Amino acid sequence: MGERRNNIEGNAGGDEKELSPKPMTTLSLHYFADESEKLAFSISIIENIEEEYGLYVWPCSVILAEYVWQQRLRFSGASVVELGAGTSLPGLVAAKVGADVTLTDNATRPEVLDNMSRVCDLNKLKCNVLGLTWGIWDASIFSLNPKIILGADVFYEASAFDDLFATVTFLLQSSPGSVFITTYHNRSGHHLIEFLMVKWGLKCMKLLDGFSFMPSYKVSGLSGNIQLAELALDRKSAEETLSSSVT
Numbered sequence: 001m002g003e004r005r006n007n008i009e010g011n012a013g014g015d016e017k018e019l020s021p022k023p024m025t026t027l028s029l030h031y032f033a034d035e036s037e038k039l040a041f042s043i044s045i046i047e048n049i050e051e052e053y054g055l056y057v058w059p060c061s062v063i064l065a066e067y068v069w070q071q072r073l074r075f076s077g078a079s080v081v082e083l084g085a086g087t088s089l090p091g092l093v094a095a096k097v098g099a100d101v102t103l104t105d106n107a108t109r110p111e112v113l114d115n116m117s118r119v120c121d122l123n124k125l126k127c128n129v130l131g132l133t134w135g136i137w138d139a140s141i142f143s144l145n146p147k148i149i150l151g152a153d154v155f156y157e158a159s160a161f162d163d164l165f166a167t168v169t170f171l172l173q174s175s176p177g178s179v180f181i182t183t184y185h186n187r188s189g190h191h192l193i194e195f196l197m198v199k200w201g202l203k204c205m206k207l208l209d210g211f212s213f214m215p216s217y218k219v220s221g222l223s224g225n226i227q228l229a230e231l232a233l234d235r236k237s238a239e240e241t242l243s244s245s246v247t
């Protein structure tokens with residue numbers, strides 16, 4: 001019971017005159033089972049066979065989705081926002097276990113947002129789909145008030161970290177007691193993440209090796225040194241930092 005990918009469209013081997021062939025699209029199936037490995041449900045994802053940001057299920061997403069499933073009691077009935085959701089596996093699992101979910105990604109990438117809507121329909125799940133670019137304060141962000149914010153593999157481009165933290169801090173402030181749960185590759189940039197966490201007045205509530213809670217049947221296709229962190233607001237300084245940055 002691992003992940004399975006089936007090609008569903010694409011034009012590789014098609015018209016030879018095509019100068020820039022569309023990436024092959026595939027349907028991947030992701031299984032979620034209880035402790036006795038009894039299948040609870042599966043989620044289908046439309047993704048590109050080529051690794052493309054926002055249109056590919058990255059390992060961090062598989063790990064965060066499994067964590068959501070294992071922590072499902074926390075998610076049932078909670079308001080959840082996924083940032084940089086891409087193919088949206090963690091958010092879809094949250095919706096499946098009863099959360100009220102808003103899936104978001106860069107507002108300048110309509111192809112990613114369209115794919116999110118297609119994937120929701122495919123799984124018969126009702127989620128809000130929203131263009132939300134980190135560090136940009138569109139009106140829609142003011143009414144989100146999430147209890148749980150999710151972000152899988154959103155720390156990959158250091159130049160975007162500050163904007164991401166600004167958005168996360170804003171959302172945490174808008175909903176007292178809320179938490180940001182993220183999975184990320186523990187690369188050299190993680191010192192920068194720790195520095196920015198302190199700068200934005202956040203604290204780490206939990207830090208796990210991403211593979212420590214993964215069932216063995218899911219681990220084979222995954223690689224990397226992936227961590228899962230739960231961050232929350234630490235002190236009032238976050239408020240001061242935010243107000244000086246947003247203006």
Ligand SMILES: C[S@@+](CC[C@H](N)C(=O)[O-])C[C@H]1O[C@@H](n2cnc3c(N)ncnc32)[C@H](O)[C@@H]1O
Nearest residue numbers: 054057058061084085086105106133134152153
């Ligand atoms: C490495 S992909 C991870 C996608 C998905 N969470 C996963 O793990 O499969 C990073 C995601 O962040 C989104 N992203 C990058 N920069 C962004 C920005 N400035 N604002 C909002 N989303 C952004 C990308 O479009 C992409 O979907």
